[in-house]
Amino acid sequence: MAEVDFDQLVDEFYMSLYRFALSLSRKETDAGDLVQQTFYAWASKGHQLRDASKVKTWLFTTLYREFLAKRRYDERFVAVDDDSKFEEPAHVSPSAVDALDAVTVQDALLRLEDRYRGPVTLFYMQQHSYREIAEILAIPIGTVMSRISRGKAELRKALQDPFEHNARKIVQMEGEQAHG
Amino acid sequence: MDKREARSFLSVHRPSEDPVDARIAEAKKQATADPELAQWWTEEQELDRAIGAKLAAVPVPSNLRARLTSRPIPLPVAQRSWRRAALAAAAAVVVALAVLFGSWRGPFKPAASLADYRDEMVSFISLKPTLGLETSDLTRINDFLAKSGAPSQLELPPPLRRLEPVGCRTLRFRGQDVALVCFRRESGKTAHLFVVNRAALRGLRAKPQFAVQGEWTTATWIKGDHVYLLTVQGDQSTTEKYISDT
Numbered sequence: 001m002a003e004v005d006f007d008q009l010v011d012e013f014y015m016s017l018y019r020f021a022l023s024l025s026r027k028e029t030d031a032g033d034l035v036q037q038t039f040y041a042w043a044s045k046g047h048q049l050r051d052a053s054k055v056k057t058w059l060f061t062t063l064y065r066e067f068l069a070k071r072r073y074d075e076r077f078v079a080v081d082d083d084s085k086f087e088e089p090a091h092v093s094p095s096a097v098d099a100l101d102a103v104t105v106q107d108a109l110l111r112l113e114d115r116y117r118g119p120v121t122l123f124y125m126q127q128h129s130y131r132e133i134a135e136i137l138a139i140p141i142g143t144v145m146s147r148i149s150r151g152k153a154e155l156r157k158a159l160q161d162p163f164e165h166n167a168r169k170i171v172q173m174e175g176e177q178a179h180g
Numbered sequence: 181m182d183k184r185e186a187r188s189f190l191s192v193h194r195p196s197e198d199p200v201d202a203r204i205a206e207a208k209k210q211a212t213a214d215p216e217l218a219q220w221w222t223e224e225q226e227l228d229r230a231i232g233a234k235l236a237a238v239p240v241p242s243n244l245r246a247r248l249t250s251r252p253i254p255l256p257v258a259q260r261s262w263r264r265a266a267l268a269a270a271a272a273v274v275v276a277l278a279v280l281f282g283s284w285r286g287p288f289k290p291a292a293s294l295a296d297y298r299d300e301m302v303s304f305i306s307l308k309p310t311l312g313l314e315t316s317d318l319t320r321i322n323d324f325l326a327k328s329g330a331p332s333q334l335e336l337p338p339p340l341r342r343l344e345p346v347g348c349r350t351l352r353f354r355g356q357d358v359a360l361v362c363f364r365r366e367s368g369k370t371a372h373l374f375v376v377n378r379a380a381l382r383g384l385r386a387k388p389q390f391a392v393q394g395e396w397t398t399a400t401w402i403k404g405d406h407v408y409l410l411t412v413q414g415d416q417s418t419t420e421k422y423i424s425d426t
Contacts, residue, residue, distance in 0.1 A: 105234035
């Protein structure tokens with residue numbers, strides 16, 4: 001494989017790797033450590049990769065494995081996936097999402113169940129095909145699709161909370177003006 | 181397929197990719213013949229773009245890049261192929277000799293040098309890392325470390341036990357779990373104690389070893405199955421007083 005410049009590799013991927021790590025671990029410190037461990041693994045073992053086009057998938061796969069290894073002592077959520085189950089997501093207006101800040105959307109994402117957060121995050125990054133997501137998470141492509149479907153539906157519900165909250169505030173303010 | 185089903189399949193389909201499921205292909209075909217469904221799918225893609233843009237704007241710690249590029253990370257092996265070849269040849273000779281003289285005891289277990297470990301731990305605290313648990317209760321610290329899979333049941337020298345704990349966290353060093361426990365010193369500064377399993381390191385000595393790295397003095401000693409590394413701002417005598425037996 002052609003030589004890959006380490007600093008260039010960091011520049012290209014560290015932000016998206018950090019955001020993926022944050023969605024998995026939910027903790028900024030752990031996310032930073034996971035990214036660091038990933039690049040460490042690259043520096044130690046990256047030369048074994050023969051196909052340069054696989055660098056991105058290799059980094060994300062390695063980070064996900066580090067995450068799984070790190071939480072091996074935690075209680076694991078065991079669930080049986082029904083690969084055929086898809087859900088229609090609730091309607092939310094794109095302009096309503098535009099009005100939210102990034103941290104609010106991130107908070108909604110972090111409220112998803114563990115098994116949905118990884119696939120949904122990779123889906124929204126738009127950097128990976130479904131087959132690559134399946135490879136990174138080591139799950140069948142049908143499971144990727146159903147988890148994205150159900151994860152997106154859950155995310156919409158979580159996103160509707162701030163909208164309802166804001167709508168209540170607007171109604172309340174209008175009521176106050178009427179009395180004033 | 182009714183419209184509700186079609187929407188559920190279309191919601192996970194990206195137009196840039198081939199449908200990965202026959203039901204998605206069918207829903208896509210249905211959308212070409214149903215303007216209302218096609219309009220719904222267009223809005224759905226706009227919404228995905230809006231959410232994706234927000235997630236891409238989630239802030240990344242400003243010091244992360246510097247941390248990744250300034251830490252003592254080894255050069256990719258491809259950049260030192262002549263050294264790799266020399267090392268491989270040397271390793272082959274060692275294995276051959278070990279087998280020849282009957283001293284072979286199975287595969288080598290890679291262990292880092294104490295110097296590498298010390299360098300990484302000092303550079304880690306230089307970045308002022310946050311703690312996973314903030315408490316002055318050593319029992320809670322021990323429980324946290326045990327639950328995280330890091331070294332626990334620590335055997336602390338009496339002077340360290342007399343300091344007030346601030347908290348702890350775990351980190352990884354070359355695939356090994358490391359415990360970090362912080363103590364508040366009399367001066368108000370922090371003493372950092374790293375603990376890793378003994379098997380993770382090579383080049384250890386029975387007696388405590390001291391080293392100076394910039395403003396930090398480190399002391400390393402072995403107790404039971406663990407290697408303890410204490411880092412303190414100050415000279416050797418300052419550090420020594422925390423690891424004495426009394």
